[in-house]
Amino acid sequence: xxxxxxxxxxxxxxxxxxxxxxxxxxxxxxxxxxxxxxxxxxxxxxxxxxxxxxxxxxxxxxxxxxxxxxxxxxxxxxxxxxxxxxxxxxxxxxxxxxxxxxxxxxxxxxxxxxxxxxxxxxxxxxxxxxxxxxxxxxxxxxxxxxxxxxxxxxxxxxxxxxxxxxxxxxxxxxxxxxxxxxxxxxxxxxxxxxxxxxxxxxxxxxxxxxxxxxxxxxxxxxxxxxxxxxxxxxxxxxxxxxxxxxxxxxxxxxxxxxxxxxxxxxxxxxxxxxxxxxxxxxxxxxxxxxxxxxxxxxxxxxxxxxxxxxxxxxxxxxxxxxxxxxxxxxxxxxxxxxxxxxxxxxxxxxxxxxxxxxxxxxxxxxxxxxxxxxxxxxxxxxxxxxxxxxxxxxxxxxxxxxxxxx
Amino acid sequence: xxxxxxxxxxxxxxxxxxxxxxxxxxxxxxxxxxxxxxxxxxxxxxxxxxxxxxxxxxxxxxxxxxxxxxxxxxxxxxxxxxxxxxxxxxxxxxxxxxxxxxxxxxxxxxxxxxxxxxxxxxxxxxxxxxxxxxxxxxxxxxxxxxxxxxxxxxxxxxxxxxxxx
Ligand code: SF4
Ligand code: SF4
Numbered sequence: 058x059x060x061x062x063x064x065x066x067x068x069x070x071x072x073x074x075x076x077x078x079x080x081x082x083x084x085x086x087x088x089x090x091x092x093x094x095x096x097x098x099x100x101x102x103x104x105x106x107x108x109x110x111x112x113x114x115x116x117x118x119x120x121x122x123x124x125x126x127x128x129x130x131x132x133x134x135x136x137x138x139x140x141x142x143x144x145x146x147x148x149x150x151x152x153x154x155x156x157x158x159x160x161x162x163x164x165x166x167x168x169x170x171x172x173x174x175x176x177x178x179x180x181x182x183x184x185x186x187x188x189x190x191x192x193x194x195x196x197x198x199x200x201x202x203x204x205x206x207x208x209x210x211x212x213x214x215x216x217x218x219x220x221x222x223x224x225x226x227x228x229x230x231x232x233x234x235x236x237x238x239x240x241x242x243x244x245x246x247x248x249x250x251x252x253x254x255x256x257x258x259x260x261x262x263x264x265x266x267x268x269x270x271x272x273x274x275x276x277x278x279x280x281x282x283x284x285x286x287x288x289x290x291x292x293x294x295x296x297x298x299x300x301x302x303x304x305x306x307x308x309x310x311x312x313x314x315x316x317x318x319x320x321x322x323x324x325x326x327x328x329x330x331x332x333x334x335x336x337x338x339x340x341x342x343x344x345x346x347x348x349x350x351x352x353x354x355x356x357x358x359x360x361x362x363x364x365x366x367x368x369x370x371x372x373x374x375x376x377x378x379x380x381x382x383x384x385x386x387x388x389x390x391x392x393x394x395x396x397x398x399x400x401x402x403x404x405x406x407x408x409x410x411x412x413x414x415x416x417x418x419x420x421x422x423x424x425x426x427x428x429x430x431x432x433x434x435x436x437x438x439x440x441x442x443x444x445x446x447x448x449x450x451x452x453x454x455x456x457x458x459x460x461x462x463x
Numbered sequence: 464x465x466x467x468x469x470x471x472x473x474x475x476x477x478x479x480x481x482x483x484x485x486x487x488x489x490x491x492x493x494x495x496x497x498x499x500x501x502x503x504x505x506x507x508x509x510x511x512x513x514x515x516x517x518x519x520x521x522x523x524x525x526x527x528x529x530x531x532x533x534x535x536x537x538x539x540x541x542x543x544x545x546x547x548x549x550x551x552x553x554x555x556x557x558x559x560x561x562x563x564x565x566x567x568x569x570x571x572x573x574x575x576x577x578x579x580x581x582x583x584x585x586x587x588x589x590x591x592x593x594x595x596x597x598x599x600x601x602x603x604x605x606x607x608x609x610x611x612x613x614x615x616x617x618x619x620x621x622x623x624x625x626x627x628x
Binding site: 100103106384385451 | 481494499500502
């Protein structure tokens with residue numbers, strides 16, 4: 058059975074876009090309530106619990122409130138851009154979802170449907186490219202508000218995004234070295250244990266590349282503008298920065314954008330490092346779709362549902378970790394942020410790429426084939442590197458008080 | 464001229480961001496998983512108020528429903544924020560009463576002087592704090608409304624410990 062073609066393909070794609078977009082927006086709603094619950098729990102409060110069971114309908118109440126609230130339009134604002142900015146803040150995070158594989162292919166009578174909106178052969182580059190657009194919303198909002206606080210927030214946002222963009226992209230290079238392909242489904246397949254077809258690593262990349270995960274996660278946090286990297290909003294200095302002048306639904310759009318971004322980054326972490334939709338210790342979900350459309354393994358409907366579940370569980374856990382970090386770590390000072398980005402992340406990631414590249418060369422020179430041993434050697438190398446990294450960070454050379462800099 | 468900055472060197476264990484961050488994450492995780500929450504479910508569960516809490520005023524009344532106030536004018540005089548409005552009058556028996564008596568609860572600082580100074584123990588503060596209103600005018604309590612209040616009156620001192628020791 059081949060992939061769906063022709064009219065069935067168009068219908069399948071439209072259905073997929075509709076379903077995934079709805080699921081995405083629902084998860085954003087869910088994420089806001091979960092975030093508030095987690096914030097409450099961490100601070101020994103019980104969080105929202107008055108609207109609906111467990112406070113679950115709070116989001117709807119907030120939505121209604123935001124829609125009927127007054128929308129303000131500052132006199133100094135540049136109208137078109139002021140309205141456009143919230144849209145631009147949501148857009149990148151949502152269209153990034155197009156190249157994320159959610160589950161194993163679903164067989165139908167017209168052929169199988171891949172659980173990914175667009176299986177683009179440049180998937181990974183698309184993610185980097187679209188991810189960078191996220192800054193436009195913030196910069197535009199800051200600039201068009203006609204308020205100095207907003208402008209500063211916007212400037213900070215763009216400076217921060219540019220700094221961490223580099224580290225974000227570079228932190229994925231070792232992964233591409235291992236996978237040898239930039240298609241997202243292929244990245245997932247390589248983390249599964251296949252007996253047929255091209256050899257794979259049979260282990261999630263969190264092990265052979267966990268420093269990569271660390272770098273990706275830190276830059277991902279910076280990209281989503283969440284604590285400890287929420288310099289663009291910094292309510293203490295900038296009165297919430299780029300969205301100071303926004304109210305009602307426009308303000309909500311920024312919040313939705315932020316949560317959508319968090320979910321997207323969490324989904325990316327899942328795909329790149331946590332095996333995507335792979336269910337651990339089970340060979341039944343080893344289904345691989347090659348770029349020419351041939352399928353290895355037996356896709357079935359219930360496997361699709363199971364793998365979708367596995368993907369959502371992993372993504373939710375990563376989102377929870379995001380929130381847990383947010384409610385723990387205090388915000389960096391601006392120079393610390395820049396130091397961390399340019400003086401630490403960039404160098405560390407570059408060195409990491411070089412080390413991994415040389416280790417891969419070494420492993421191949423010794424003649425160990427791609428597989429579990431290959432990955433284990435990389436895991437050991439990562440452990441050593443992580444220890445060195447911890448030693449460096451621990452000496453306080455990266456984040457230090459202002460007095461030391463004089 | 465470059466300023467002199469005193470640099471305090473701290474031991475590595477204390478100054479390390481990585482260790483501090485890890486410790487913080489551990490602490491928050493502990494609180495996250497701890498089911499015991501400190502939140503009081505306010506409208507369902509209320510504070511046990513001390514009998515000495517000074518809240519919304521209440522005017523004491525005679526058995527026939529007349530306010531006990533004799534319009535002596537002491538409380539408007541003593542009130543530090545001037546929030547009591549009193550217009551005294553005299554009835555046909557020569558008894559004085561308050562023709563207009565209004566307290567602006569919005570302005571009141573609940574000092575309790577009015578209760579302390581009243582010679583006939585007419586005006587009292589009360590053990591009551593839930594007095595939200597939709598308009599500022601509603602915060603001005605007239606005599607009738609003051610007489611209607613039903614909450615406990617404030618004990619200005621603890622009867623078992625009159626000298627407040
Ligand atoms: S409690 Fe104090 S402020 Fe309030 S009415 Fe009485 S004297 Fe005035
Ligand atoms: S309430 Fe008491 S102090 Fe105030 S005017 Fe009346 S009698 Fe005098």
